[in-house]
Every structure is written in structure tokens, then in C-alpha cells.
Amino acid sequence: MNDLQTLRAALAPDEPSQDVIDRSRHRLQNRINGGRTSRRRTGWLITGASLTAAAAAVAIAVIPAAPVDGPPVRTASGQEILLAAATAAERSPEGAGTYWHVKVTGADGADASSGYEYWIKPDGRLWMRGAKTGGKVAPVKTQSAIPFSLVAIDLTLEQVRALPTAPDALKAWIADAIERSDARTSAGEFTASDRERAVFQSLISLVSTVPATPEVRATAFRVIAGYPGVQNLGTVPGGQGLSLPEGERLVVDPATGRVNGTSVYVTMDGAVYQVADPGGARINAEWTDTLPA
Known part of the structure; x- marks a missing residue:
């Protein structure tokens, strides 16, 4: 059973197995005939022998199975959701297009960051739409060959595509690149914790x-899953809500391997934006050949 099948089983609605139905039907028939079962079932009572086998089957199918009839229902863990998303991401097509399009909106549909919708080409040419552009798509004069x-x-796009696809190697590559960067905090010092x-x-x-x-997205999901403190917050619009270390939150669709919501994201210039809205922000990122007018 792979990660997706395991997660599907853990998230499936509670239904009695065929074995549970067969054993329950047998105990029900014993009661109709005046016999006794080895365990006392509470919560429902058969009064008389006029109940047909067909009606009994319907009754059993409707009544939830008691805990003694099968294994307890288990909720998928946050790690399992991320690992299932990794499997789905790995199997998804890479996608292609002229522009990489990113749009972030508030949980209620409002802009989470003024003007945070952009289209960027691999050569660094950039277009934006938002409050600063009057709601129209406009080219941005500042551009970079490493977008x-x-x-x-x-x-660059080539460097993104060449990132390591082994969890330890990817994490080490990022850590080394940050170590060699000129990153600073508002206080100036960039500590080991930072x-x-x-x-x-x-x-x-x-x-x-x-x-x-x-492959890189799948690896990143697996690295995140390895952090302690990842928790499943349950089903939310867009997928499964996850609580991450340091209080970050994601909304992940484990069936597609897409992140559809977040409380933190990195802007196109490398800045970290924390979403104040408790519901986080909706996020959509994909390749497209269309630059809206």
C-alpha cells in the first residue's frame, strides 16, 4: 500500500467491513431465534421475530459498528498527509508555459498582499497586477536574470530544476546557500536559529x-514531514490543514500534491511575508501561456 492508499484509508468515512456485517448479521439472527451473543450490545433492541433477513441487513448497514467489531478509526497524521502529497507531486506532470504565475489572496478572497499577483518569464521579465497598477497588468521595470x-x-530556472532530489542533500544545499548569502535580519545579526x-x-x-x-517538490514535502511538531488540523477548504513548527500553517491537497493555502510565503524578491489573517492565504502558482490584458 503506498502513501496515497494509506491516507485514503485513514480519511475514508467510517463504514463497517464485510466481515463486520457478516458477524453482526449472525448475532442478529441468534437474537431473533432467542439465542444470546457472547458480548452484550447496547443501544438497539430487536423485539420479535418478524424482521426479515433483508430488513436485518439494512438495519445492520445503517447502524455504525461498535468498537468491538473492528479496529478503531485512525486519523491520518500530518506526516502521512505530507508524504502522500509527496507521492502525488512526484507523479504529477511538470507543467510548462511562457510565464510562471503566482497569485496570493486572503482566505476570504481579498488580497493578502497589495499587488501580489505576478507573471515572470525565465529571463527575468516581470508583470504585476494589483492596487499599485490600478488593477491592470503592467510590466515592472526592475528585472533580474535570476528571477x-x-x-x-x-x-535561475535552471538552478531550480537542478536542486537535489534526496532529502538530506536538498536540506544541506539550502543551508549552505543561506550560509554563504548576505542574509540579515532587522536586528542585523543572522543567528543559527535564523x-x-x-x-x-x-x-x-x-x-x-x-x-x-x-521530484524536487516531492523531496521538499518529505523534508518538511521529517520536522517534529507537524500536526493534522483536519479538512479545510482546499485540502487538509496542517500546523507546522514555529506556528506556520499550510493547506495541502494530498491527492494532487498542491499547496492551496499558507500562513507564510516567500515573495518574488526573497522576502518572507507572514499572513496576519488566522485563515492564512489562498495561493495558486502555475505555468501559463496567457498574460491577461
């Missing part, structure tokens, strides 16, 4: 806003 960003790390958090947020960027390959 994609993790925390404090600028990358660097560790920058690595983690860069991994979030790889699964949400950077055009990484399916």
Missing part, C-alpha cells in the same frame, strides 16, 4: 511558489 527566490537565495528557520521557509517556498520539478 526565482527562496529565503535569501536567488535562482538560518534554520530560513531553511524551513525555503522548503515551504519550494512546495508553494517556486517552479520546482515534481
Whole structure:
């Protein structure tokens, strides 16, 4: 059973197995005939022998199975959701297009960051739409030949696609790149704790806003799953809500391997944006051949 099948089983609605139905039907028939079962079932009572086998089968199918009839229902863990998303991401097509398009909106549909919708070409040419452009798509004069960003790390599309696909190697590559960067905090000093958090947020960027390959995205999901404190918050609009270390949150669709919501993201210039809205922000990132008018 792979990660997706395991997660599907853990998230499936509670239904009695065929074995449970067969054993329950047998105990029900014993009761109809005046016999006794080895365990006393509470919560329902058969009064008389007029109940037909067909009606009994319907009754059993409707009544939830008692805990003694089968294994307890287990909720998928946060790690399992991330690993299932990794499997789905690995199997997804890479996608292609003229522009890499990123749009971030508030949980209620409002802009989470003024003007944070952009289209960027691999050569660095950039277009934006938002409050600053009057709601129209407009070219941005400042541009760079290394247009994609993790925390404090600028990358070309070729460098993004060449990132390591082994978990330890990917994490080490990001840590080394941050160590060699000129990253600074508002206080000036960039501590070991700051660097560790920058690595983690860069991994979030790889699964949400950077055009990484399916293999790299899958690897980033697996690295995130290895962090302690990842918790499943349950089903939310867009997928499964996850609580991550340091209080970050993601909304992940484990069936597609897409991140559809986040409380933190890396902007196109490498800055880290924390979403104040408790519901986080909706996020969509994909290749497109269309530049809206």
C-alpha cells in the first residue's frame, strides 16, 4: 500500500467491513431465534421475530459498528498527509508555459498582499497586477536574470530544476546557500536559529511558489514531514490543514500534491511575508501561456 492508499484509508468515512456485517448479521439472527451473543450490545433492541433477513441487513448497514467489531478509526497524521502529497507531486506532470504565475489572496478572497499577483518569464521579465497598477497588468521595470527566490537565495530556472532530489542533500544545499548569502535580519545579526528557520521557509517556498520539478517538490514535502511538531488540523477548504513548527500553517491537497493555502510565503524578491489573517492565504502558482490584458 503506498502513501496515497494509506491516507485514503485513514480519511475514508467510517463504514463497517464485510466481515463486520457478516458477524453482526449472525448475532442478529441468534437474537431473533432467542439465542444470546457472547458480548452484550447496547443501544438497539430487536423485539420479535418478524424482521426479515433483508430488513436485518439494512438495519445492520445503517447502524455504525461498535468498537468491538473492528479496529478503531485512525486519523491520518500530518506526516502521512505530507508524504502522500509527496507521492502525488512526484507523479504529477511538470507543467510548462511562457510565464510562471503566482497569485496570493486572503482566505476570504481579498488580497493578502497589495499587488501580489505576478507573471515572470525565465529571463527575468516581470508583470504585476494589483492596487499599485490600478488593477491592470503592467510590466515592472526592475528585472533580474535570476528571477526565482527562496529565503535569501536567488535562482535561475535552471538552478531550480537542478536542486537535489534526496532529502538530506536538498536540506544541506539550502543551508549552505543561506550560509554563504548576505542574509540579515532587522536586528542585523543572522543567528543559527535564523538560518534554520530560513531553511524551513525555503522548503515551504519550494512546495508553494517556486517552479520546482515534481521530484524536487516531492523531496521538499518529505523534508518538511521529517520536522517534529507537524500536526493534522483536519479538512479545510482546499485540502487538509496542517500546523507546522514555529506556528506556520499550510493547506495541502494530498491527492494532487498542491499547496492551496499558507500562513507564510516567500515573495518574488526573497522576502518572507507572514499572513496576519488566522485563515492564512489562498495561493495558486502555475505555468501559463496567457498574460491577461
